[in-house]
């Protein structure tokens with residue numbers, strides 16, 4: 076007793092169970108800015124000279140940070156964007172909804188999956204960050220974090236996904 080009974084009505088476990096049963100396997104991949112590289116100057120510039128002098132050290136990105144790849148598989152509900160729209164269309168979804176392209180998808184993702192947190196904000200458009208679904212890479216062009224009816228702000232993500240065109244390698 077004395078136990079909070081919020082869990083009885085919380086709908087997040089139901090969402091997770093539904094995704095476990097009916098969701099698609101999707102790879103979530105983000106390049107997070109990690110630690111500042113030792114080469115980085117106090118003014119925030121990276122120093123290629125330092126890297127030539129330390130050829131065995133890892134190479135930082137343009138901003139002088141040693142990025143860390145975060146990648147894991149998650150279950151998500153993915154549907155064509157033409158048959159499903161955001162549940163809160165007043166959110167920052169205009170990018171997607173104003174210009175739906177062939178192959179655009181709407182994805183419902185958990186906020187947390189097996190202890191890992193998903194974040195679709197500030198998604199890179201340069202291709203470092205991507206969602207791999209059905210053997211294709213997608214980038215996130217709109218995202219809305221939808222709260223639970225019980226007030227928990229982290230119920231699920233609604234995400235607009237746009238196919239990344241195959242670039243000849």
Ligand SMILES: [Zn+2]
Nearest residue numbers: 112114121135
């Ligand atoms: Zn560096």
